[in-house]
Every structure is written in structure tokens, then in C-alpha cells.
Amino acid sequence: MKENVTLEDVAKRAKVSRATVSRAVNTPESVSPEALKRINKAIADMHYVPNRHARALTGVRSKTIGLIFFHDINTLFESAFWGHVINPIYEKLSVLGYDLQIIAHAKMHTSKSGEDSGNEYSEDIAEKISEYNxxxxxxxGQTPKNLEVIFSQVRIPMxxxxxxxxxxxxxxxVDTDNKSGxxxxxxxxxxxxxKTIGMITGGLEQSWSVSRYEGYKKGLAKAGIEYDPSLVEHSxxxxxxxMSLTERLMRRRHDINAIFAGNxxxxxxxxxxLKELNYSxxxxxxVIGFDNTNRTLQTFPNITTVGQDFEKIGEYLVTGLLQKMKGEKISSRKxxxxxxxxGSA
Structure with a gap:
């Protein structure tokens, strides 16, 4: 018998796809009885045991937490923002005796068709995630819309x-109260x-950007200023x-005297x-930004910003996950x- 039997080996023996074998292991109720019977027979014949299930049987833990970054790895290292997010997480896990494994998968963000809601796509991601020890x-990162579906199949605390x-x-x-910000x-x-306040959002595909945009509109309403879509660009x-959208915005609306940027x-x-256009x-x-990263100190004037409490975010992410690993229920937090x-404002 072949040693180190893989998921592909089982799939080939049972004459099903790798994703179907993964579902049979994680969510057997989602597989047809006929296919499940073949898969279980192949598993038994080949003595295949998924690593994480073997650990569960023995009670052994890896003492490692996976940090999944749903984007290209270059974005993780090129942006100052992610350093502010990850460092507190790493430090708090280290104190508790855990290692941190960074898992970056750009292909996990969207499927080949550009959608991220199909069952086959969810199964493929869940299968990949399940293989990490x-x-x-x-x-x-830029998480897929069907994150809940994916992790219902993985069944590892997240x-x-x-x-x-x-x-x-x-x-x-865990998140910052972006709308309030x-x-x-x-x-x-x-x-x-x-009173003529423009905004450049980070697009409307992520909740943080949508919430900051909604906060912008609520702030205008509170001040009795009518919302004007000609003052907004979605980056x-x-x-x-x-840069391109800022120039377009300023050429369209010469009366703008303030800009709220999404980050x-x-x-x-x-x-x-603005400097290139000869504005002071x-x-x-x-100009106001959002996050309070090192980037705020890298230009003159320094950037006024709405700061996130990265230390508290890291603390709540780590403690929340450890509670879930103990089987406890937790509440999401803003x-x-x-x-x-x-100096910029």
C-alpha cells in the first residue's frame, strides 16, 4: 500500500473529484449516499486519515494559528497598514506560546469567473484551508462574500x-466602528x-469602505449639508x-475645500x-485620512486621520479566537x- 496517501489518491480510487472527497470528510451530509459509500470504502482500503482529524482524535494541538490573507502576498508586505494589523496579533500569540503562520492566497479572493459565491468555488477554498496544520x-484582507459558507465546511475555529x-x-x-469614524x-x-467636502472612497466592495462612506453621508446630514454625488469618487x-480621481474631482468641482479619503x-x-495642482x-x-498608519508622517503636512486602535483589535482577535477554540460562544465587537x-487639517 502506498504511504502518505493523499486526497487525490482517495478521489481517484472513488472516482470522484478532490472537492467531493473533502466534503465527504468535512460535511458528509452534503454528499450523495452512493458517492459517500465509495469514498468511505476508498478511505478504509487506503488507510487515509486527514491530519487535522488525526490530531483531534489524539487531542494534540499544533500551537499554531493561521492568519489567512485573502489577497496577493505583495499587498501584505507593501502596505504599511497590514503591519499595524498583524504585529499586535503576532506579539499577543507569542506571549501565549503560539506560532503564527501567514497564509496568503490571491486565488482565494475570487473565482476564475470573477464571482465568489459558487458552491464548487467554496469547496475548493475550504479544501485548501483544511490542509493547514x-x-x-x-x-x-479582502475576504470573499461567502466566507461563512467556506468555514462551515472547514470546521476549524475562526x-x-x-x-x-x-x-x-x-x-x-472584530472591527473599528468605521461608520462612526x-x-x-x-x-x-x-x-x-x-462645507464643500469631497470624498474618495476605497470602493464599495468591502464593508470598511462602505461604512466610512455611510459615515461621511451621515456627517453631512447631521450638519444640514445636502449630499452631492458630484463630490464623491470611488477608488x-x-x-x-x-491620484487620477483626485485630479478629476478637483477639475470638476473647483469649490471643494476639504477631502475625506477612505484611508x-x-x-x-x-x-x-493637490500639491501638483498648486493647492495649499x-x-x-x-485633508483627512483613516487608520493612523506610518504613512501619515511621510508627507508634509502630516496627515490628520481617524485612528484605529490596532492594539485593541489584535487583543480581541486573539482572545476571541482562543475562546472559540475552547468551544465558547463570542460576540463580534466594534x-x-x-x-x-x-497639519493636513
Whole structure:
């Protein structure tokens, strides 16, 4: 008998797909009785035991937590933001005797067709995730819409950084109160006598960006300022795209005297563009970012921003996951942001 029997070996013997074998192991009720019978016979004949199930039988833990980054690995290392998120998680796990394994999969973000809601796609991701020898997962990055479906198949404890786009999702998460932060930014700009306030969002595909955009609109309403869509651009969250949209926004609306950018990276691009257009940042046009990353100190004037409490986020992600690993139920949490005033506003 072949040693180190793989999932593919079982699939070949049972004449089914690898994804079907994965479902038979994780959610047998989702596989037809005929296929399940063949798969179970192949598993028995070949003496195949999935690693994580073998650990469960022996009670042995890996003392490793997987941090799944649903995006390209280059984004993880190129952006200052993710360092602020991951460092507190790593430090808190280290103190508790856990290792952190970073798992970056750009292909996990969207399927080949550009959609991420199909059953076959969910099964494929769940199968890949199940192969990692970890005790639990912390999910960060541009998560797929069907995250709940994926982890219902994986059946390894998980918690996510970031509220889901779908309000009815039962996924456990920790996030900044982004809507409150967006409103906070507008409140401050209004207090500085600015009423023609533009915004460049990070797009409307992620909950953080949507919430900050909603906060912007709520801030305007609170101040009695009518929302004007001509003052808003939706960026792809890249430097070049944000510069292009800032220029388009300023040429379209010469009366803008303040801009709220969806995050610090975009605020940096906004400031550079305004300088090229000969606007005085902090005087002609006030600029506010969001996150309070190192990027805020890398331009002049330094960027006023709505700061996230990364230490508290990391603490709640780690403690929440460990509670779930013990079988305890936890509540998702929103953490209050804080306005940090610098020279750009």
C-alpha cells in the first residue's frame, strides 16, 4: 500500500473529484449516499486519515494559528497598514506560546469567473484551508462574500478582522466602528468651517469602505449639508487610481475645500495630487485620512486621520479566537476610533 496517501489518491480510487472527497470528510451530509459509500470504502482500503482529524482524535494541538490573507502576498508586505494589523496579533500569540503562520492566497479572493459565491468555488477554498496544520484561523484582507459558507465546511475555529458585507452573517469578527469614524471626520471638517467636502472612497466592495462612506453621508446630514454625488469618487484603493480621481474631482468641482479619503494611503495620494495642482494642503483644502498608519508622517503636512486602535483589535482577535477554540460562544465587537489632528487639517 502506498504511504502518505493523499486526497487525490482517495478521489481517484472513488472516482470522484478532490472537492467531493473533502466534503465527504468535512460535511458528509452534503454528499450523495452512493458517492459517500465509495469514498468511505476508498478511505478504509487506503488507510487515509486527514491530519487535522488525526490530531483531534489524539487531542494534540499544533500551537499554531493561521492568519489567512485573502489577497496577493505583495499587498501584505507593501502596505504599511497590514503591519499595524498583524504585529499586535503576532506579539499577543507569542506571549501565549503560539506560532503564527501567514497564509496568503490571491486565488482565494475570487473565482476564475470573477464571482465568489459558487458552491464548487467554496469547496475548493475550504479544501485548501483544511490542509493547514493549525488550531484556528484569523482572517484578514479582502475576504470573499461567502466566507461563512467556506468555514462551515472547514470546521476549524475562526475569527475575522472586519465586519462582513452581509449583515445577517454569523461569522465572528472584530472591527473599528468605521461608520462612526467617517462621521467623526466630517464633523471635524465642518467645525473648521468647511462645507464643500469631497470624498474618495476605497470602493464599495468591502464593508470598511462602505461604512466610512455611510459615515461621511451621515456627517453631512447631521450638519444640514445636502449630499452631492458630484463630490464623491470611488477608488480602486491604489495610489495611481486615487491620484487620477483626485485630479478629476478637483477639475470638476473647483469649490471643494476639504477631502475625506477612505484611508491613509489614499490621503497620501490626495495630498500629492493637490500639491501638483498648486493647492495649499491644510489651507486651501483640508485633508483627512483613516487608520493612523506610518504613512501619515511621510508627507508634509502630516496627515490628520481617524485612528484605529490596532492594539485593541489584535487583543480581541486573539482572545476571541482562543475562546472559540475552547468551544465558547463570542460576540463580534466594534472598537471606537479616535481623531488624530495633524497639519493636513
Amino acid at each position: 493549525v488550531d484556528g484561523f484569523i482572517v484578514v 475569527i475575522a478582522f472586519g465586519a462582513p458585507l452581509i449583515p445577517t452573517s454569523t461569522v465572528s469578527w 467617517g462621521r467623526m471626520a466630517v464633523d471635524y471638517l465642518v467645525s473648521k468651517k468647511r 480602486s484603493n491604489t495610489y495611481a487610481n486615487t 491613509d494611503e489614499m490621503a497620501f495620494a490626495v495630498i500629492q495630487t 494642503v491644510g489651507s486651501d483644502v483640508l 472598537i471606537a476610533p479616535k481623531l488624530i489632528i495633524r
